[in-house]
Amino acid sequence: GAVVSQHPSRVICKSGTSVKIECRSLDFQATTMFWYRQFPKKSLMLMATSNEGSKATYEQGVEKDKFLINHASLTLSTLTVTSAHPEDSSFYICSARFGTRNTGELFFGEGSRLTVL
Amino acid sequence: AQSVAQPEDQVNVAEGNPLTVKCTYSVSGNPYLFWYVQYPNRGLQFLLKYITGDNLVKGSYGFEAEFNKSQTSFHLKKPSALVSDSALYFCAVRDHLGGFKTIFGAGTRLFVKA
Numbered sequence: 001g002a003v004v005s006q007h008p009s010r011v012i013c014k015s016g017t018s019v020k021i022e023c024r025s026l027d028f029q030a031t032t033m034f035w036y037r038q039f040p041k042k043s044l045m046l047m048a049t050s051n052e053g054s055k056a057t058y059e060q061g062v063e064k065d066k067f068l069i070n071h072a073s074l075t076l077s078t079l080t081v082t083s084a085h086p087e088d089s090s091f092y093i094c095s096a097r098f099g100t101r102n103t104g105e106l107f108f109g110e111g112s113r114l115t116v117l
Numbered sequence: 118a119q120s121v122a123q124p125e126d127q128v129n130v131a132e133g134n135p136l137t138v139k140c141t142y143s144v145s146g147n148p149y150l151f152w153y154v155q156y157p158n159r160g161l162q163f164l165l166k167y168i169t170g171d172n173l174v175k176g177s178y179g180f181e182a183e184f185n186k187s188q189t190s191f192h193l194k195k196p197s198a199l200v201s202d203s204a205l206y207f208c209a210v211r212d213h214l215g216g217f218k219t220i221f222g223a224g225t226r227l228f229v230k231a
């Protein structure tokens with residue numbers, strides 16, 4: 001299947017700093033990528049839809065200035081957590097849609113665990 | 118709006134026994150339904166999907182799922198569970214009219230005891 005690489009897998013930062021997480025589709029072009037946040041009680045929350053060459057679409061309640069998403073190429077989307085605070089500590093997972101049809105499954109990165117001290 | 122419910126927080130089965138992980142959904146149009154599995158500290162892996170056609174779909178690792186339109190359900194099943202099946206399972210739905218956005222259920226933790 002298609003491969004999605006996410007980096008870094010773990011990051012620890014101080015409160016107030018910014019952290020960038022990269023999501024790459026390694027063997028296919030992804031015009032659309034999705035960013036999810038997974039909370040300790042398992043649930044996966046869709047944060048935003050990242051579209052190549054255009055602005056990301058954020059879900060209700062997600063601060064766009066807090067979570068900056070850039071999809072500069074067909075294989076790379078980045079999520080930057082700006083001015084991170086301890087409540088931003090979480091597991092962030094990106095995914096990419098394979099193919100152009102709406103019927104395609106998502107392929108996920110391995111996730112990035114962010115810990116804000 | 119789309120939604121997915123996984124009513125069981127955890128499912129416990131003995132190795133060799135059949136397993137079922139339940140999922141119900143709500144969408145305004147025809148649903149596209151998916152099952153994913155997640156191992157600790159990893160991303161999600163695709164298991165199977167229902168788009169159209171036969172209500173019984175077969176997927177990876179011996180898993181299958183049955184689409185039931187009248188009950189709006191898409192339960193995941195396996196005839197004989199393995200200890201290695203222990204993981205977190207997510208049901209997901211996409212509305213065929215709603216673009217590519219995929220909504221996930223809360224997840225069900227499957228524990229298979231040897």
